[in-house]
Amino acid sequence: MLKKNKGILFAVFFLFGMIITMQFRTILLAQQQNVMRQASIQTLSDELRQVKSEGIELTDQLRKIEEEIDEIMTQWRNDDNPMMNELLKERKQAQLFSGLLDVKGSGVIVTLNDAPARGEMDPMELIIHDMDIIKILNELKTAGAQALSINDERILATSKQFCTGPTILINQNRYPVPYIIKAIGDPEVLYSALVDSEAVVIMRVYNIQVDIRKETDIVIPKFRAYQDIERMISGLEVVNQ
Amino acid sequence: MKFFKQAALTVICLILGIVIAMQYRSVIVNNSLAVYEQQRSSDLITDLLREKENNEQLSKRIEELQRELENLRTGSENETDRIAKLKKEVLEYQILAGLKTVKGKGVIVTIDSLGNTPVDDSNILAVLNELRAADVQALAVNDERIIATSEVRRAGSYMTVNGRKLLPPYIIKAIADPVKLENSLKIMYGVVDMMKYYDLKVEVKQEDNIIIPGVRDDGTVLRHDLLTPVE
Numbered sequence: 001m002l003k004k005n006k007g008i009l010f011a012v013f014f015l016f017g018m019i020i021t022m023q024f025r026t027i028l029l030a031q032q033q034n035v036m037r038q039a040s041i042q043t044l045s046d047e048l049r050q051v052k053s054e055g056i057e058l059t060d061q062l063r064k065i066e067e068e069i070d071e072i073m074t075q076w077r078n079d080d081n082p083m084m085n086e087l088l089k090e091r092k093q094a095q096l097f098s099g100l101l102d103v104k105g106s107g108v109i110v111t112l113n114d115a116p117a118r119g120e121m122d123p124m125e126l127i128i129h130d131m132d133i134i135k136i137l138n139e140l141k142t143a144g145a146q147a148l149s150i151n152d153e154r155i156l157a158t159s160k161q162f163c164t165g166p167t168i169l170i171n172q173n174r175y176p177v178p179y180i181i182k183a184i185g186d187p188e189v190l191y192s193a194l195v196d197s198e199a200v201v202i203m204r205v206y207n208i209q210v211d212i213r214k215e216t217d218i219v220i221p222k223f224r225a226y227q228d229i230e231r232m233i234s235g236l237e238v239v240n241q
Numbered sequence: 242m243k244f245f246k247q248a249a250l251t252v253i254c255l256i257l258g259i260v261i262a263m264q265y266r267s268v269i270v271n272n273s274l275a276v277y278e279q280q281r282s283s284d285l286i287t288d289l290l291r292e293k294e295n296n297e298q299l300s301k302r303i304e305e306l307q308r309e310l311e312n313l314r315t316g317s318e319n320e321t322d323r324i325a326k327l328k329k330e331v332l333e334y335q336i337l338a339g340l341k342t343v344k345g346k347g348v349i350v351t352i353d354s355l356g357n358t359p360v361d362d363s364n365i366l367a368v369l370n371e372l373r374a375a376d377v378q379a380l381a382v383n384d385e386r387i388i389a390t391s392e393v394r395r396a397g398s399y400m401t402v403n404g405r406k407l408l409p410p411y412i413i414k415a416i417a418d419p420v421k422l423e424n425s426l427k428i429m430y431g432v433v434d435m436m437k438y439y440d441l442k443v444e445v446k447q448e449d450n451i452i453i454p455g456v457r458d459d460g461t462v463l464r465h466d467l468l469t470p471v472e
Binding site: 034041055061078146230236 | 246250253254257258260261263264267268271274275278279281282285286288289291292293295296298299300301302303305306307309313314320323324327328330331332333334335336337338339340341342343344345346347362363366367370373374376377378379380387388389390391392393394401416417418441452463464465466467468469470471
């Protein structure tokens with residue numbers, strides 16, 4: 001009896017000692033890793049912030065140079081050469097058609113925000129997906145929108161809208177919520193097309209916050225070209241018909 | 242004595258149980274924290290890489306434009322040069338806007354219903370978005386050019402694009418690097434897989450000479466009467 005007891009006691013203490021050592025080691029290790037990871041996350045987000053602010057500066061710089069070039073070209077006006085004046089007018093017109101001018105007009109502003117978190121719901125059902133955005137844009141296009149932007153990124157024929165986790169990639173930039181969609185067109189038509197649309201009704205069922213406002217004097221900025229326009233159409237050869 | 246031994250054993254076993262439970266929980270918490278932080282840092286790295294690339298492109302573009310500005314400032318070019326430059330720019334902008342018929346390499350995607358499920362506008366919108374993600378340069382559905390404001394809308398058994406009625410099969414033409422376009426569509430569980438799952442017939446073909454017509458220029462598609470340029 002005494003021997004058996006001793007045996008059990010030995011086994012129990014043995015286990016006990018092992019577990020305490022393990023526990024101690026995992027905690028130490030986890031703390032180390034935590035400190036390292038936190039440090040690397042900190043460095044990364046600091047660097048990201050810096051790179052982003054550089055980007056804003058560069059965008060401003062680019063805009064200024066584009067304006068200067070534009071300014072010089074407008075001064076090419078020459079009333080002795082009607083062809084020159086005609087071409088300058090055509091250039092403005094073509095810029096307007098291709099989304100390369102800031103434009104102003106009446107329309108609607110749609111603000112989308114993820115649904116407030118609720119414990120039991122799958123988070124995938126609470127966030128806004130690319131298809132939601134694509135469908136809203138499609139409704140606005142059907143209702144005759146003449147210019148569109150998401151978070152001030154001008155929408156061109158080739159603009160993608162891609163969700164990467166809880167953020168969206170539009171043209172070349174990534175944005176978190178809220179998503180602000182601006183559309184210039186007939187405010188009444190745009191508003192009524194959107195408010196009863198399937199896309200908006202479904203989003204509201206999921207508690208995604210959809211705010212639609214009619215506005216005058218909406219400004220939609222031009223497409224921010226990060227490269228020569230030539231490179232955006234490099235694979236296209238014009239066919240004369 | 243016997244009582245003391247039993248009591249000691251009970252206490253020890255109790256402590257052992259508590260320690261095991263704690264250990265178990267701390268491992269789980271650590272793991273989920275690690276997964277979350279790993280995700281966060283890989284997101285940060287992707288963001289950082291993209292922003293850096295954007296900045297590089299911006300710097301390059303600024304350099305290019307600065308050179309152009311220098312040239313313009315010296316004003317050395319004559320009237321003929323100026324006119325040539327303007328003509329080139331006008332053409333580029335018109336191509337970008339979708340006003341010109343263009344030709345190039347790319348893919349042709351054919352989508353049709355196999356039976357009960359009709360093709361939905363969301364199918365076509367998803368394909369277009371996927372092609373855009375692969376840096377497409379020109380798009381058309383049944384030869385209706387897709388411009389910035391083109392809608393794709395199902396109305397019963399047909400589709401409207403640019404206000405025009407289109408019947409199935411829907412043939413989407415896209416010009417850009419054909420391999421990149423096809424890969425982006427055929428990625429596992431991507432749009433093609435999804436449509437096949439919903440019982441649609443999908444075919445992706447690479448082509449060398451795809452012709453995409455310009456948008457019809459009768460003022461019904463490319464409208465701008467409600468837009469005022471901001472000076």
